[in-house]
Amino acid sequence: MNKCVRLILCLLGFAIVFPTVSWAVRVQGRITGKNGEGLSFANVFVKGTTVGTTANIEGDYWLELKPGSYTLVFSLIGYKQVALPVIVLQVPVVLDVSLDQTAYELTEVTIRSEEEDPAYAIIRKAQKKRAYYLEQVKSFTCESYVKSTQRLTAYPKVFMGQDVNMSDVIDTTTGIFYLSESVSTIAILLPGKLKEEMISSKVSGKPRSYSFNRGADLVKISFYEPLNSYGGLAPRGIISPIAANSIFSYKFRLEGSFVENDELIHKISVIPRRSFDPVYTGTIYIADGSWRVHSADLFITKDQQLQFVDTFRVRQSYVPAAKDVWMPFNNQLSFHFKILGFEGSGDINGVFSKYNISPGLTAKDFSGEILKVNKESNKRDSVYWQTNRPMPLTGAEQSDYIRNDSISIVRESKPYRDSVDRTVNAFTFNSVLSGYTHQNSSLYRKWNIASPLSTIQFNSVEGWRLTLSGEYRQDYGDEDRRYWLLQPFVQYGFSNEHLNPKLTYSYRYDPVRNSRIEISGGSEVLQFNNENPISPSLNSAYSLWARKNYMKIYEQ
Numbered sequence: 382m383n384k385c386v387r388l389i390l391c392l393l394g395f396a397i398v399f400p401t402v403s404w405a406v407r408v409q410g411r412i413t414g415k416n417g418e419g420l421s422f423a424n425v426f427v428k429g430t431t432v433g434t435t436a437n438i439e440g441d442y443w444l445e446l447k448p449g450s451y452t453l454v455f456s457l458i459g460y461k462q463v464a465l466p467v468i469v470l471q472v473p474v475v476l477d478v479s480l481d482q483t484a485y486e487l488t489e490v491t492i493r494s495e496e497e498d499p500a501y502a503i504i505r506k507a508q509k510k511r512a513y514y515l516e517q518v519k520s521f522t523c524e525s526y527v528k529s530t531q532r533l534t535a536y537p538k539v540f541m542g543q544d545v546n547m548s549d550v551i552d553t554t555t556g557i558f559y560l561s562e563s564v565s566t567i568a569i570l571l572p573g574k575l576k577e578e579m580i581s582s583k584v585s586g587k588p589r590s591y592s593f594n595r596g597a598d599l600v601k602i603s604f605y606e607p608l609n610s611y612g613g614l615a616p617r618g619i620i621s622p623i624a625a626n627s628i629f630s631y632k633f634r635l636e637g638s639f640v641e642n643d644e645l646i647h648k649i650s651v652i653p654r655r656s657f658d659p660v661y662t663g664t665i666y667i668a669d670g671s672w673r674v675h676s677a678d679l680f681i682t683k684d685q686q687l688q689f690v691d692t693f694r695v696r697q698s699y700v701p702a703a704k705d706v707w708m709p710f711n712n713q714l715s716f717h718f719k720i721l722g723f724e725g726s727g728d729i730n731g732v733f734s735k736y737n738i739s740p741g742l743t744a745k746d747f748s749g750e751i752l753k754v755n756k757e758s759n760k761r762d763s764v765y766w767q768t769n770r771p772m773p774l775t776g777a778e779q780s781d782y783i784r785n786d787s788i789s790i791v792r793e794s795k796p797y798r799d800s801v802d803r804t805v806n807a808f809t810f811n812s813v814l815s816g817y818t819h820q821n822s823s824l825y826r827k828w829n830i831a832s833p834l835s836t837i838q839f840n841s842v843e844g845w846r847l848t849l850s851g852e853y854r855q856d857y858g859d860e861d862r863r864y865w866l867l868q869p870f871v872q873y874g875f876s877n878e879h880l881n882p883k884l885t886y887s888y889r890y891d892p893v894r895n896s897r898i899e900i901s902g903g904s905e906v907l908q909f910n911n912e913n914p915i916s917p918s919l920n921s922a923y924s925l926w927a928r929k930n931y932m933k934i935y936e937q
Contacts (some may be wrong), residue, residue: 406469409443409773410477412436412455420457420480422713422730424698428452428464431523431702431736434771435711438728441773458666458676458696459483462641485637485648500633500649506672507623514673515605518706520570520742525577525596526732526771527563530778532556537722552784555777556725560585560785561592563758564769567600567733568740574747575601582758583766586785589859591754599712599731602697604665604674614688617659619681622651623674630660638669645669656684661695673707675699690718702736709733732771754893793859798822825856839921841930843906844876862892872906881905881936909933 412423419440426433427446433454436442444453446469453476456462460480467476533551538544551558561584567577575597582592602609607624620630632652638645647667653660663679680694687693693716700710714729761769774782791797799822806819814834820827829852836848849871856864868885883903890896908915910933920932 405445405447405768406471406473407443407445408453408467408469408474408476409441410475412440412442412457412478412480414460415479415481420460422696422711423455423457423460423480424700424711426454426700426710426734428454431700431708431710431734433700433710433732433734435713435730435732437773437775439775441775443773444771445768455480456698458664458678458698461639483639483648485639498634500635500647501628503635503647503649503667503669503672504623504628504633507667507674508625508627510672511605511607511621511623511625515603516571518571518702518708518738520568520740521702521708521736521738522566522568522740522742523600523708523733523736525563525565525567525600526734527565527592527594527596527599527729528772529559529561529592529594529727529729530557531559531725531727533558533723533725535722535724540722552777552781555781557585557777557781558725559727560778560781561594562766562770563592563594563596565596567597568742568746569597569600570742570744570747574742574744575751576747576753577751578753578755579758580755581761581765581769582754583761584759585782586789588786588789589759589862591759594729595752596731596733597751599714599729600709600733602695602709602712604677604697611693614690614693615659615681615685616688617686619659619661619685622649622661622665622677622679630654630658636664641675644671646675651679653684657686659685663694671705673699689720690716692717702738706738708736708738730772734771756893795823825858826854828853838917839924840917840932840934841924842877842934843874843879846872846874846906848872862889864889870903870905874906879936905937906934907937909935 412420412425414420419438420436421438421440423436423440423442424433425436425442425444428451434442434444448469448471450466450468452464452466454462454464455478457480459482461483463478463480465476465478467474533547533556536545536547547553561582563579563583564581565577565579567575569575577595577597579591582594584590584592604621604623607621608618609621610618620627622631622633630653632654634650634652636648636650638647640646645668647669649665649667651661651663651665653662661679661681663677665677665679666675667673668675676696676698678694678696680692681687683691694714696711696713696715697709698711699707702708710733712731712733715727717726718724802820802822808817812832814832816830816832816835818827818829831848831850833847833849836850838846840846851869853867854864856862866885866887868887870883870885872881873879881904883901883905885899885901887897887899890898915932917932920930923929923931
C-alpha cells in the first residue's frame, strides 16, 4: 500500500512540475499462455476507451500512453480476460501478462431425440437483434493500422522445366515475400458513405510504393451482415451464423458459458449442415441478454469453393465504445495456399482504435473519393514508424525490412542500373521474334518496337495485315512518378492496299489519383463490338483454313 501511495504522489508531483507534458510513454511486454508460449494477436486496450493495440504473432505488444493512471485489459478468444492497473510516469513500463484458458461451465441438460441443443435458442435471439446491431451506429470515425505479412514456405526446385531460384523474391530465411503496413483514418456514414485517408504506408523493399492495405475493407467485416463477401475469394459470399435463415445451413452446439465483466458469454460451435454450402466452421461467442456478438473464430475451406487459397480464417473481437455500443477492435484474416508445388500462408491484421461514434457526419462530408492517399504517406522515416506502429515487428519482419531496404539501395545505384541497362539493351535473335526494348534508367526513359512478325494476321477485308508499333516513355524521376508516353502505330492491309497510321500522346499528371490526359489521332481498323470478343489470331485461322469469317470490322 505504501508503495502505491508513493507512486501516486510521484505522479502528482510530476504533473505539477511539468503541467504541459504531452509526450507518450511506452508500455510494453509479452502476453503468454500457461506454458509460457506467446499468444498471437492478443488484444490490449485501456479500460473505458477504444485506445489499444494487438500483440504480434509472438505475443509481444506495446502501447503508447501519456503519463497517468490506467487499467489495461488483456484478452484473447478462448482465454480469460485480465485487467491490470498501471501507472505511467516518464520512463517505459514493462508489463508481462499470462492468460489462462477460459473455464467453461455447462449446465447439465438432458437432450432427448425430439429436443434441440440450447444453442439454437441463443442463436434465434441473436438473429432477432442482428438488424438492430447492424444499424445501431449510424456514423463513426476511427483510426486503423493494418499489417500484411505473406510467406512462401515451400516451392519446387524445377518448374515447367526451369530451375527455380527464389532468392531475389523472398528472404529464404524467413520466407516472407510481401510485408506492408499502413495507418489510416476512416469515416463511415450509413447507408453506403465511406472514406479513408491513408496517413502512412510502408512496403518492404519498395520505398516509393503504396500499401494495398485498406482499413475500411477490414472494419466493414461484420457477422451482422446476412452474407459476408471477401471479394473474388468466395464469389458466392458466406452465410453469417446469425443470418435470418442460418439454421437451415448450420448446426449449433453450446460448448459452455463464462462470465466476463459481469456479463454471461456463450460459446457456440458452428457446424455446416452440408459439406459444400457457403458457410463457416468454427466458434462464435454471444453475450447473454444483449445477444450481441462478443467475438468469433471462423474459417472456410475449399469445400466453400474458395478461389486461390485452400483455407481462410476470420477472427474478430469487439470492445465497448460507449454504453451498450460495441465496435470491432481487431479483425485478423489468415490464409493458406498450395498450388503447383508452391505453398505458403499469410496474415492480415487490422487494429481499430479511437472510435468516435457521434462525429456529426453528413452526406456533404463525403464525395466520390473513397480512398485518399497522402503524398507524404510513403516518406515516413523509421523514427515515425517506431513511434506510431501499434504492433511490434517480429524478428523475421525486422530482418525482412533490413534485407529488402538494403537491396533497394543497391538496385537504385547508378552502377547497378547501368548493368541492368546493358543486359536489357542487348540485341538478340529473340528481339526479332518478340520485339526490342532500349532503356536508360539514369535518364528515366525507355523505348520499344514490337516485332512485325508477331503481328501478321489475315481477315476477309484487308487480306494479310502487318502492324508496326512502338512506345517512347519518359519518367520524371524516382520520387516524381509522373510520366508521358508517345505511341506510334501503323497498320497495312496487302489486299486493300490501305495504310492506317495513328499516334497517341498520354501524360499522367497526378500519380496519386492516377489522373492523365490523352490525345490521339489517325485511323485504325476496329471490331464493331468494342469489347473485342473475337481474337484476331483465331479469326485468321478460321478465315484461312475453315473459310469462315466471324470478325466484323470497320475503319475509324
